[in-house]
Amino acid sequence: MTTTTRRTLLGTGAALAATPAIAQARWPVRPVQLLCPWAAGGGTDAVLRIIASLLQRDLGQPFNVINRTGGSGVVGHAAIAAAAPDGYTLGMITAEICMLHWQGLTELTFRNYTPLGLMNNDPPGIQVNNTSPYQNVRALADAIKASRPGQFKASGTGQGGIWHLALAGWLGAMGLRADHVRWVPSNGAAPAMQDLAAGGLDFTTNSVPEARAIIEAGRARSLAVMAPERLSAFPNIPTLKEAMDVDYSTGAWRGVAGPLNMPPAVVSTMDAALKRVFDSTDYKDFLNNRGFGLVYADAAGFGRHLAAADASLGDAMKAAGLARS
Amino acid sequence: MDDLLEAFRLVAATDVLIAIFASAIYGLVVGSLPGLSATMAIALLVPVTFWLSPIAAIATIITASAMAIFSGDLPGALLRIPGTPASAAYTDEAYAMTRKGQAEVALGAGLWFSAIGGIVGTLSLMLLAPMLAEMALSFSTYEYFWLALLGLMCATLVARSSPIKAIASMLLGLLVACVGMENPAGTPRFTFGIPDLLGGIEPIPALVGVFAVSEVVGALASAEPPKLPKRVFGSILAGQWLLTKKYQWQMWRGNFVGIIIGILPGAGADMAAWVSYAMSKKFSKEPEKFGTGHPEGLVEAGASNNASLASGWVPSLLFGIPGDTITAIAIGVLYMKGLNPGPTLFTERASSMYALYIIFILANIIMIPLGLIMIRMASTVLRAPRNLVMPVILLLCAVGAFATGANLFSVMLVAVFGMLGFVMERNGFPVAALVLGIVMGNMLEQNFVASLIKSDSDILPFFERPVSSVLAALTIAALLWPLGVWIFNRLSRSRSTTQPITGGTKP
Numbered sequence: 123m124t125t126t127t128r129r130t131l132l133g134t135g136a137a138l139a140a141t142p143a144i145a146q147a148r149w150p151v152r153p154v155q156l157l158c159p160w161a162a163g164g165g166t167d168a169v170l171r172i173i174a175s176l177l178q179r180d181l182g183q184p185f186n187v188i189n190r191t192g193g194s195g196v197v198g199h200a201a202i203a204a205a206a207p208d209g210y211t212l213g214m215i216t217a218e219i220c221m222l223h224w225q226g227l228t229e230l231t232f233r234n235y236t237p238l239g240l241m242n243n244d245p246p247g248i249q250v251n252n253t254s255p256y257q258n259v260r261a262l263a264d265a266i267k268a269s270r271p272g273q274f275k276a277s278g279t280g281q282g283g284i285w286h287l288a289l290a291g292w293l294g295a296m297g298l299r300a301d302h303v304r305w306v307p308s309n310g311a312a313p314a315m316q317d318l319a320a321g322g323l324d325f326t327t328n329s330v331p332e333a334r335a336i337i338e339a340g341r342a343r344s345l346a347v348m349a350p351e352r353l354s355a356f357p358n359i360p361t362l363k364e365a366m367d368v369d370y371s372t373g374a375w376r377g378v379a380g381p382l383n384m385p386p387a388v389v390s391t392m393d394a395a396l397k398r399v400f401d402s403t404d405y406k407d408f409l410n411n412r413g414f415g416l417v418y419a420d421a422a423g424f425g426r427h428l429a430a431a432d433a434s435l436g437d438a439m440k441a442a443g444l445a446r447s
Numbered sequence: 448m449d450d451l452l453e454a455f456r457l458v459a460a461t462d463v464l465i466a467i468f469a470s471a472i473y474g475l476v477v478g479s480l481p482g483l484s485a486t487m488a489i490a491l492l493v494p495v496t497f498w499l500s501p502i503a504a505i506a507t508i509i510t511a512s513a514m515a516i517f518s519g520d521l522p523g524a525l526l527r528i529p530g531t532p533a534s535a536a537y538t539d540e541a542y543a544m545t546r547k548g549q550a551e552v553a554l555g556a557g558l559w560f561s562a563i564g565g566i567v568g569t570l571s572l573m574l575l576a577p578m579l580a581e582m583a584l585s586f587s588t589y590e591y592f593w594l595a596l597l598g599l600m601c602a603t604l605v606a607r608s609s610p611i612k613a614i615a616s617m618l619l620g621l622l623v624a625c626v627g628m629e630n631p632a633g634t635p636r637f638t639f640g641i642p643d644l645l646g647g648i649e650p651i652p653a654l655v656g657v658f659a660v661s662e663v664v665g666a667l668a669s670a671e672p673p674k675l676p677k678r679v680f681g682s683i684l685a686g687q688w689l690l691t692k693k694y695q696w697q698m699w700r701g702n703f704v705g706i707i708i709g710i711l712p713g714a715g716a717d718m719a720a721w722v723s724y725a726m727s728k729k730f731s732k733e734p735e736k737f738g739t740g741h742p743e744g745l746v747e748a749g750a751s752n753n754a755s756l757a758s759g760w761v762p763s764l765l766f767g768i769p770g771d772t773i774t775a776i777a778i779g780v781l782y783m784k785g786l787n788p789g790p791t792l793f794t795e796r797a798s799s800m801y802a803l804y805i806i807f808i809l810a811n812i813i814m815i816p817l818g819l820i821m822i823r824m825a826s827t828v829l830r831a832p833r834n835l836v837m838p839v840i841l842l843l844c845a846v847g848a849f850a851t852g853a854n855l856f857s858v859m860l861v862a863v864f865g866m867l868g869f870v871m872e873r874n875g876f877p878v879a880a881l882v883l884g885i886v887m888g889n890m891l892e893q894n895f896v897a898s899l900i901k902s903d904s905d906i907l908p909f910f911e912r913p914v915s916s917v918l919a920a921l922t923i924a925a926l927l928w929p930l931g932v933w934i935f936n937r938l939s940r941s942r943s944t945t946q947p948i949t950g951g952t953k954p
Contacts, residue, residue, distance in 0.1 A: 161852070162490030163776035168783075171494045187494075191852035193645035194628055200642065227628070227635065227645060275901050281633030306588075306897045307631040309889070312768045312775070316712055319766070322587040322901055335767020335778075338789035341584070408497075412782045444633075 149209050149388045153184040156378075157205070157213030159198025162189045165414070169242055169376055170214045172408045176399040181391070194218070196228050203234040205381045209388035212238065212380040217284050217373070220432040224439045225282065226446035232432055235379040236389060237424035239396035242409060243375040243417035245349035246278070246288035247330040247359065249342050251318055254325075259346040260366045262325065263296060266303060277306040277314040278328035282444045284374045285311070285327045287435055288348055290442040292327070292362070295370035300441040318342055329374065330356050331413030348372055355413045372434065375417070377424050393421040454801030458809070463503045467806065470507035471813055474514030475821050478521075481528040481655055481843050483850060485515035486772040493776060501784035502802050508780060509803070510810040512773045513565055516716065516756055517814055520557035520749070521825050524550060526840055528659035532650050533716040533752045535882050536601075536724040538658060543740035550826055555683040556690060556745045558818040560698060563691075564750035565811035567702040568709065568757030573804050576793070579710045579758065580765040586711055588894040588901065589909050593918035594711070595891040598718050600925050601725035602880035610929070613880045616871065620884015621891075623648050629889065631896035643856040650886050652848045652860040657878040659844050660865025663837045665872065683819055694746045697727055701750035709755025712762050715771030716752040717886055723751035757807055764788050764800075 156174050160166040167189060174185040190198040195218045205211035215235060222228045248259055256262040266274055278285030286307075290300035303324075308314040311328035318326050319341040326333065330353060336342045346365045347353055362368045378396060380388075399405050400418045409416050419427050439445040457463065470492065477488035488511055496504035519530025524541035534541075544553035571579065586594075602617040603610040627647025628635040638644040691698065701723045708719040727747035728737045737744055759770025760777075767788040769775035781788055786799055793800055828836060844865075848857040868878045902908040910916050 163486065163493060163772070163779070165779070167490070168493065168779055172497065175494065175497065188853050190854060191646070192854045192856060193642040196642040196645055197852075197854060197856075228642065272903070277897075280629070281631060283633070304900060306900050307633065307893070308897060309629075309893055312712065316584065316762075316766075316768050317587055317897075319584050320587040322589075335765075335788040338787070338791065339766050340790075341766070408783065411785060412779065 149385070149391055150181055150183040152210065153186055154209070155211045156185055156187050157190045157198055157202050157211065158187055159190060159195040159202070159213070159216065161191050165412075166214055166216055166376055168412065169409070169414065172405060173241060173378065173396075173399055176402055176405055177395055180395050180398055194222070194227070196222060196230070199230055200228070202379065203230055203381055207236075207381045207383045207385075209380065209384055209392075212378060212392070214376055215379045216376050217431065217435070220428065220435045221282070221284070221287070221439065224436050224445040232428040234382060236382055236384045237428060238378045238380060238389065238392045238421050239400070240375060240377040240417060240419035240424040240427055241396065241400060242414050243373040244329040244331060244415045245347050245353070245371060245373040246285055246327045247333060247344045247347045249315070249318060249326045249328070249333045249337070249344050250324070251321060252341050252343055254343070256345065258365060259360075259362065262345060263366055266293075267296065267298065271299065271302050272304045274303040274324045275306050276303050276325050276327060277308045277317060277323050278311055278326045279308060279314070280310075281305065281307040282439070282442075284372075285329075287438040287442065288372050289327045291372055291434070291438040292348060292368070292370055294438070294441050295368045300438070301443070315342065330359060334413055349415075353415060355410055372438075373415070375427070375431070377419075377427075379424075389421060450797040451801050453798035454805055457502050457798060457802040458506075458805045460500070460502070462500060463506050466499060466503040466507045467510045467809060467813070470511040471514050471810065471817055474511035475518045475817060477511075478515030478518035478530050479821065479825065481522050481526075481530065481659055481840070481847050483847050484531050484651055485512050485519065486776070487851060488512070488515045489773050489776050493780060496780050496783070501786055502799065502806075504780055504784050505777070505786070505803060506806045508773075508777050509806050513753065513756060513810045514814060514817070516753060517558060517561045517818060518821060520561070521554065521821065524553045524557065525825060525828055526659065526836070527662045528840065528844070529654055531716070532654055532882065532886050533720045535654055535658070535717075535879060536720040537745050537748045539879060540738060540741065540744055543738065544742065544745075545829070547740040549740060550829060551683045551822070552686050552690075552742060553745060554822045554826070555687050556742050557749050558815060558822065559684065559687040559691070560701070560746050560749040561753040562811045562814050563698065564702055564705055564753035565757055565814070566808055567750070568706055568754035569804060569807040569811070571706045571754070572757050572761055572807070576761050576765065577790075579706070579761045583710045583712060583762045583768075584766070585914055587912065587915075588898040589912055589915040590918055591711075591890065592894040592898055592909065593915055593922050595887050595894060596922050597918065597925065598721060598887050599883065599891065600922070601721045602883050604725035604728055608875045608877050612876045616876045616878065616880035617884040620881040621888045623653065623881075623885050624888020624892070631893055643854070647889075648860060648885065649851070649857065650882065651851060652857045653864045653885050654882050655844050655848060656861040656864025657868030657871070657881060659840055660861060661868030661872055661878065663841050664865060664869040666833060666837050683822055690742055690746055694743055697743060697747040698750050700726065701747035702754045705751035705754030706758040708751075709758035709770060710761045712768045712770050715759060716755045719755035720748045720752040721883060724748040753811075764792055765790060
């Protein structure tokens, strides 16, 4: 029985061929790069950095965040998609990946990525100045329906940004045209909230955490969130469905992804590791302190989320006349 | 009173003191590297703050930002590389002083008046925060539009060349600011299908290019200047007391303007430095000396940009609206550490607020000894041979540009703007005006278009609101002033033809 049979030879061959696979099963054996398409110091950067430090603790290798900025996020997103699929270059993709291609600004879509885990989602809110006559979202909605097109002014981010699409989607869900309320472009949520407090706008549709300080200062009120359920950090704000029976939700989400054709072993290791990161108290405390929304989906769930978000954002962009085709 | 004592106890904790000292050195080093801005220095600190106590975390940010803004003046004065857009306004002036052999006066003025500005700014934060914040909240897009326009008009004031060339440079800067899709329409402009251009042209690579790289190119094209006479590097602070007495009025005006501009979200240290430098020249008794190595403008602008740094925290702490990019990052850290911005921070967590003030003052005080050491070390570069210094500058520019976004495109931008800056300088077009156009362009356009959308294309609201009407009057007066002077000169010349009068405009 000690003679070398063809079968054992084959077996050895198979074992040899399998060596790389075993090495991959031991991923990661060297530091991993995490690309962030947005600048250091911003919200995406903060979330990715806490994930990186928790992954490092979990998987025992350094996870280094690199800010690959430029081109309104296109450059960094492209770098993640174009990375070698060995699991050593991953990154964070944001809602913009489901928006930029509709505007014809890039060929990249969510199909260019291997989704690994959805880690955060911030739904839009509807904020008014504290002196505004509208006490609830139904009163505001009725006033909007009764107004002439363009009479109401809203802001929250730049033209075609995620909060603009949230407004367009909400108006669409009420049966109004996407441009019934005129959008005032701003350089992000902070200037929009300031202009709201200065009395320059009727309402804003940025996320509640971005409005939090002004609300707590008693200068603004949040009437509703466009989310399926209330936010854990702001339990007093009703959802659209509760307040006016309009079922519309969207959000600025962030998730970890890699390039296509990654080894399945890496995907499953990351999938499990990201779940542990999300369930850790460190991560939950961090997001709660910042007011960021705790929403999770595993690799498969993130993939479904991407497809759904791409379709719904595409619809909103077409309705708002922002999509190219 | 108990709160104040508690605050001292909070700051005196060992971990806080170590954090202040370490971040001071870190801020000095990063700020002095060309292309690495104060914002970058703070952003890199954020992961470190995860592991610090709340007070220590805020202390690192406050200290590192104050140090980085000051040490941004170092390469500006020594090598003509402004470390931050805030020091671009007076880089040429400080460099001219270095060329005259007064490097220590220029650098000392940067240090001394930065520290004073920082402390005065902190006092304003302590005493007037709620009132100042109220003022900041009354600014809508109309007011910001006028403010940006006023800022742009500084271009003709700060330049030493003809006003026509200064305006041409500034307009070129505005054109550069049009690139990308960060405009009100969200539509790509002048991007030529290059994804990197979608985000527009960042001021930092442009700044490093037009000042530093063009200087290196200029050095290649010209013969080595005669060596600076070998002499002992003079006392750095001795001259500052004289300057403080001589230019006391300018210093206070700089502090005041810095505080006002600083509390306006989105305006910040850059604009404070520009406006103060321009004001200094406008109201100076000897405006002809500006640009030739004259400390007056340095005093005013140096005080102004550090004062604005402290008052920039007012809207951040009260309303969570960032005054500039540094406080934008700081707000995130405040939330993370449970020190949520808002009026309750001032009432319920008063001891933490007092601790924050103490850290501000402490940071500005230790800036002086640490800054002195830094100046001594940095000034050795003046004695190094030019053919060694120039390649190193080029290398630093490339590394600094790459570091901001891990993107080679920024390095290319530095090179392109270096060439552009060289050609412009050779032909007498001031590059500082170009930078001003790039920095202000977005603010001007954004607020103009947003205002028009809000008013349904009606011009009247630009003049209706109380603050905007005052700003509009100021802007229009500043616009018509040179015209008035010109007409006055023409009239008086036609009356007395014997003595030609040279006014602001050359015949």
